[in-house]
Amino acid sequence: xxxxxxxxxxxxxxxxxxxxxxxxxxxxxxxxxxxxxxxxxxxxxxxxxxxxxxxxxxxxxxxxxxxxxxxxxxxxxxxxxxxxxxxxxxxxxxxxxxxxxxxxxxxxxxxxxxxxxxxxxxxxxxxxxxxxxxxxxxxxxxxxxxxxxxxxxxxxxxxxxxxxxxxxxxxxxxxxxxxxxxxxxxxxxxxxxxxxxxxxxxxxxxxxxxxxxxxxxxxxxxxxxxxxxxxxxxxxxxxxxxxxxxxxxxxxxxxxxxxxxxxxxxxxxxxxxxxxxxxxxxxxxxxxxxxxxxxxxxxxxxxxxxxxxxxxxxxxxxxxxxxxxxxxxxxxxxxxxxxxxxxxxxxxxxxxxxxxxxxxxxxxxxxxxxxxxxxxxxxxxxxxxxxxxxxxxxxxxxxxxxxxxxxxxxxxxxxxxxxxxxxxxxxxxxxxxxxxxxxxxxxxxxxxxxxxxxxxxxxxxxxxxxxxxxxxxxxxxxxxxxxxxxxxxxxxxxxxxxxxxxxxxxxxxxxxxxxxxxxxxxxxxxxxxxxxxxxxxxxxxxx
Amino acid sequence: xxxxxxxxxxxxxxxxxxxxxxxxxxxxxxxxxxxxxxxxxxxxxxxxxxxxxxxxxxxxxxxxxxxxxxxxxxxxxxxxxxxxxxxxxxxxxxxxxxxxxxxxxxxxxxxxxxxxxx
Numbered sequence: 001x002x003x004x005x006x007x008x009x010x011x012x013x014x015x016x017x018x019x020x021x022x023x024x025x026x027x028x029x030x031x032x033x034x035x036x037x038x039x040x041x042x043x044x045x046x047x048x049x050x051x052x053x054x055x056x057x058x059x060x061x062x063x064x065x066x067x068x069x070x071x072x073x074x075x076x077x078x079x080x081x082x083x084x085x086x087x088x089x090x091x092x093x094x095x096x097x098x099x100x101x102x103x104x105x106x107x108x109x110x111x112x113x114x115x116x117x118x119x120x121x122x123x124x125x126x127x128x129x130x131x132x133x134x135x136x137x138x139x140x141x142x143x144x145x146x147x148x149x150x151x152x153x154x155x156x157x158x159x160x161x162x163x164x165x166x167x168x169x170x171x172x173x174x175x176x177x178x179x180x181x182x183x184x185x186x187x188x189x190x191x192x193x194x195x196x197x198x199x200x201x202x203x204x205x206x207x208x209x210x211x212x213x214x215x216x217x218x219x220x221x222x223x224x225x226x227x228x229x230x231x232x233x234x235x236x237x238x239x240x241x242x243x244x245x246x247x248x249x250x251x252x253x254x255x256x257x258x259x260x261x262x263x264x265x266x267x268x269x270x271x272x273x274x275x276x277x278x279x280x281x282x283x284x285x286x287x288x289x290x291x292x293x294x295x296x297x298x299x300x301x302x303x304x305x306x307x308x309x310x311x312x313x314x315x316x317x318x319x320x321x322x323x324x325x326x327x328x329x330x331x332x333x334x335x336x337x338x339x340x341x342x343x344x345x346x347x348x349x350x351x352x353x354x355x356x357x358x359x360x361x362x363x364x365x366x367x368x369x370x371x372x373x374x375x376x377x378x379x380x381x382x383x384x385x386x387x388x389x390x391x392x393x394x395x396x397x398x399x400x401x402x403x404x405x406x407x408x409x410x411x412x413x414x415x416x417x418x419x420x421x422x423x424x425x426x427x428x429x430x431x432x433x434x435x436x437x438x439x440x441x442x443x444x445x446x447x448x449x450x451x452x453x454x455x456x457x458x459x460x461x462x463x464x465x466x467x468x469x470x471x472x473x474x475x476x477x478x479x480x481x482x483x484x485x486x487x488x489x490x491x492x493x494x495x496x497x498x499x500x501x502x503x504x505x506x507x508x509x510x511x512x513x514x515x516x517x518x519x520x521x522x523x524x525x526x527x528x529x530x531x532x533x534x535x536x537x538x539x540x541x542x543x
Numbered sequence: 544x545x546x547x548x549x550x551x552x553x554x555x556x557x558x559x560x561x562x563x564x565x566x567x568x569x570x571x572x573x574x575x576x577x578x579x580x581x582x583x584x585x586x587x588x589x590x591x592x593x594x595x596x597x598x599x600x601x602x603x604x605x606x607x608x609x610x611x612x613x614x615x616x617x618x619x620x621x622x623x624x625x626x627x628x629x630x631x632x633x634x635x636x637x638x639x640x641x642x643x644x645x646x647x648x649x650x651x652x653x654x655x656x657x658x659x660x661x
Binding site for chain 1: 559561566567568569570571575576577578594595598599600601602603604615616617618627630631632633634
């Protein structure tokens with residue numbers, strides 16, 4: 001026996017590792033096994049991705065409402081690979097829901113839950129519920145408006161449960177309102193309780209799959225079995241690889257939303273749940289008040305019960321997919337219902353509310369130049385007011401930004417934003433991860449602050465700030481003037497509302513030459529919110 | 544607690560008043576911003592509604608064009624006096640106990656409304 005073989009034999013004798021790997025790789029599986037059976041492995045892989053990225057996020061995340069938002073911003077701006085980490089965790093969660101549902105659909109269509117695999121199916125249903133529970137509990141953790149209001153609805157749903165409602169609400173720490181206790185409970189569930197519960201159930205699920213073997217097709221009885229390795233192992237590996245590449249591309253290319261810090265008094269916010277819960281959200285709209293319980297408890301409860309009992313409801317022997325017309329019809333109906341309700345929920349989402357404030361009288365923020373207005377956007381985005389007093393006298397860790405005594409030149413401030421401690425020794429301020437142009441914009445706004453105007457400037461409406469940001473990003477000031485700032489190549493934009501309608505201005509942005517013959521202005525392809533904000537901003541400017 | 548001056552309220556024209564309140568939230572005691580939708584129903588009667596929809600707790604707002612309160616979550620609609628007009632809300636808007644002293648509105652506890660429209 002060679003040295004390597006002796007070492008392996010020694011290891012196997014002590015640990016059984018080689019035998020275990022051999023048993024795993026050479027497990028006998030039905031001859032019909034193929035690509036349709038890869039989803040379970042992909043779901044397991046995605047769970048491991050969630051565990052790994054979740055742990056990496058936890059290394060930099062402060063789990064209290066006071067710090068969660070800022071620590072997440074820190075992860076996104078400062079931590080190496082932080083944005084990728086969050087992207088993988090966020091989109092991985094969505095992908096996991098998709099893959100688990102695909103896995104269940106495949107098992108359902110193939111009738112693979114039939115005797116003796118009833119328990120395997122039921123554990124699978126429990127795993128689906130756990131996957132959704134991660135979605136619900138993780139939703140609160142960024143502590144932005146989306147998280148806060150989504151969780152208000154979730155906890156109120158729990159409160160509607162018959163008899164148990166008040167106890168559930170207390171258990172979730174949401175008796176008075178969603179606050180620090182709710183946050184601690186959701187975080188505890190998300191990182192301490194759900195992962196071991198999922199691990200245990202996955203172990204049980206895999207044990208049951210191995211005990212009963214992969215469900216064979218009818219024709220398999222006449223064919224000899226094959227081994228898991230190499231054919232099926234190869235298919236599983238390819239499927240996992242495709243899933244990871246898709247997830248990675250999404251994490252890099254699709255930005256995960258992080259909205260404004262949670263504001264329980266924001267009555268203009270329009271809450272919406274994660275996409276896979278939109279169908280349930282829409283169902284609740286269709287059920288009138290007195291029957292609320294039906295939508296909140298009875299229907300979802302029945303759906304879960306039916307799903308759990310599928311193996312006992314369908315006891316027929318038919319296993320051939322082409323003959324399982326009832327199962328195919330049930331899946332088609334579910335897909336149609338889910339799609340219809342989800343599309344209806346998206347279509348009926350109202351447009352964001354622009355507060356009905358009378359803008360006929362000039363207020364302080366209207367006197368700002370677009371660059372200073374856009375600075376308010378970065379001021380809010382960077383959440384400067386969470387550490388700095390801004391003329392309101394409330395003591396905070398950072399100095400009062402409205403105090404003219406601390407104002408320096410824009411160049412000094414930009415250096416300070418980039419390397420706070422280098423400019424102010426001992427400063428605990430984190431570096432601001434913005435471009436030089438953006439930092440210049442932020443400095444321009446801060447230099448405008450004084451104790452008299454601080455409150456008025458900060459109360460500038462979001463649409464005007466967003467509009468000014470779009471104005472800045474597209475360098476409209478290279479040809480136009482607003483509040484006396486810019487270049488007088490094109491017409492000044494103050495007083496635009498007296499000269500043109502909003503529809504005209506929107507059309508002009510899209511195709512200037514169609515409305516102004518000989519115009520040298522390029523066309524702009526703004527998104528609908530960008531167009532709404534920039535036009536609204538230009539129309540509140542005073543003469 | 545004092546919520547604000549009501550001398551400029553117009554009849555049946557709801558206004559969102561913002562005030563501060565000390566809140567006990569688990570182990571934290573904080574002074575938080577709170578809001579109430581205040582409506583002058585007659586010269587003698589002012590009501591203040593809790594800012595959350597009675598369906599599932601979303602923040603509703605006053606729709607000026609339709610002259611009604613609208614919840615953007617599940618489309619519950621309430622009249623200026625808090626009654627349910629349509630949608631899944633099971634009961635009228637919850638009300639604060641109110642008292643007016645020298646033109647100032649004083650708010651007491653938030654009371655859950657009964658199942659019937661007022």
